[in-house]
Amino acid sequence: MAIKDLASKNKRIRRTPEEARRLILEAAETGMAAGGPAGLRLETVAKAAGVSHPTILHHFGSREGLIQALNLRTVEQLRTVLIDVLGSSPQSSENAITPIFAAYRNGLAQRMVWLMQSGSLVMGPAGLPMLDEMVLALHALRERLAGPGVQVDIADTRAIVHLTTFAAFGDAILGKRLRRAPTPAEEIAQQQSFENWFGEFLNVYMSRKG
Amino acid sequence: MAIKDLASKNKRIRRTPEEARRLILEAAETGMAAGGPAGLRLETVAKAAGVSHPTILHHFGSREGLIQALNLRTVEQLRTVLIDVLGSSPQSSENAITPIFAAYRNGLAQRMVWLMQSGSLVMGPAGLPMLDEMVLALHALRERLAGPGVQVDIADTRAIVHLTTFAAFGDAILGKRLRRAPTPAEEIAQQQSFENWFGEFLNVYMSRKG
DNA sequence: CCTATTATATACAATATTGTCAATAATGAG
DNA sequence: CTCATTATTGACAATATTGTATATAATAGG
Numbered sequence A, B: 001m002a003i004k005d006l007a008s009k010n011k012r013i014r015r016t017p018e019e020a021r022r023l024i025l026e027a028a029e030t031g032m033a034a035g036g037p038a039g040l041r042l043e044t045v046a047k048a049a050g051v052s053h054p055t056i057l058h059h060f061g062s063r064e065g066l067i068q069a070l071n072l073r074t075v076e077q078l079r080t081v082l083i084d085v086l087g088s089s090p091q092s093s094e095n096a097i098t099p100i101f102a103a104y105r106n107g108l109a110q111r112m113v114w115l116m117q118s119g120s121l122v123m124g125p126a127g128l129p130m131l132d133e134m135v136l137a138l139h140a141l142r143e144r145l146a147g148p149g150v151q152v153d154i155a156d157t158r159a160i161v162h163l164t165t166f167a168a169f170g171d172a173i174l175g176k177r178l179r180r181a182p183t184p185a186e187e188i189a190q191q192q193s194f195e196n197w198f199g200e201f202l203n204v205y206m207s208r209k210g
Numbered sequence C: 001c002c003t004a005t006t007a008t009a010t011a012c013a014a015t016a017t018t019g020t021c022a023a024t025a026a027t028g029a030g
Numbered sequence D: 001c002t003c004a005t006t007a008t009t010g011a012c013a014a015t016a017t018t019g020t021a022t023a024t025a026a027t028a029g030g
Helices: A001-007 A015-031 A040-047 A053-060 A063-088 A094-117 A130-146 A152-177 A184-207 B002-007 B018-033 B042-049 B054-058 B063-088 B093-119 B129-145 B154-178 B184-209
Strands: none
Touching: A001 A152, A015 A040, A015 A063, A040 A053, A040 A063, A040 B154, A053 B042, A053 B054, A063 A094, A063 A130, A094 A130, A094 A152, A094 A184, A130 A152, A130 B018, A152 A184, A152 B042, A152 B093, A152 B184, A184 B184, B002 B018, B002 B042, B002 B093, B018 B042, B018 B054, B018 B063, B042 B054, B042 B063, B129 B154, B154 B184
């Protein structure tokens, strides 16, 4: 105990509340990989964040409060990603696909699963309305490309957005198991191959449907 | 306690091991809806199955054993569904879609998520090879439809199967949140609408690609 | 510098959860 | 019927987990 006294001689690090919350949320996000929200343990998260578990309770009130904060974070991330994709380069539908797949693969899909599993405490019955913006933006693009006087069905556009979401989401969750690539390099190659194929797929469809 | 003695006077029901396992697995499957594998509690499952929790441990060895048995069941269900779809009516790719969507929506997608969350203890690194059969079957169909001498790319067929899987899977997990239908009837209508759209989508693509 | 605020940590309480053990009762075989 | 087998269970043990209480130290404002 003498050693401990000398080594960690009461050196508390006092963070700002925002910083502490951020640290804890990030630790929870990565650490929740095994088990989802039901598998989240305060002690585990605390250790990963470098704090004690009562500190988590101090900042989030309860375990449930932490999970709700995580869900809010996920919804925000989804919104940010989508807005980012829309704002970057909506020249064609094809080159918008790669960043979408990348974002979902980068943990977003996994977090969306957790969000669904936690019950709709955050979103309420409202669902995921941020996709609506995407539908409207793509629809405007399609009408522009179709030229004046040509009618484009918005239900069709909505279906395309939904399918793209399902493709990116499903690929992120199931893709690796379906592909069974022998090497990481091969896995990446097959990922890109599927993305490109899907982009072409969309183009084939849209060029025929307008 | 006199009441209890009269009411439940030592009336144990002794099931066959198979029946007991089946009861427990079914209870676990439905009861796991909230939380996934990490949220599975022996006491909860036992109560739903109408047994005491040591009975579960007797039949499955441990909580982990129960989860593995559940995963095995999921893999079997997936295989059964796919074989069923293949064997029923592979006249065109379009009319095979409805039963696939129905199966995934019927809890299979949710169980696949749990399967992924439990780590690949059951499948090993092998992934989900049962989809390969589907690829081969659809490929044979496409070659038949394309007529003699026409080359059909099997990578293309594989991508179609993957996309269909992602569509059915994603729709089962996210569909309701994306649609936000006001009534259950409307929800079903929108489900079918999307399925039909996707079937047409596939046809538009395949009729151009062969 | 002095003080109020509060983020942090240790110790503890209360409960939940998995797993063990021994007793018991249902069933089938002889 | 008798008996061995074993599915079942209540009681218990051991640990895990969330949440509370209290003390303390870091920081900001005077």
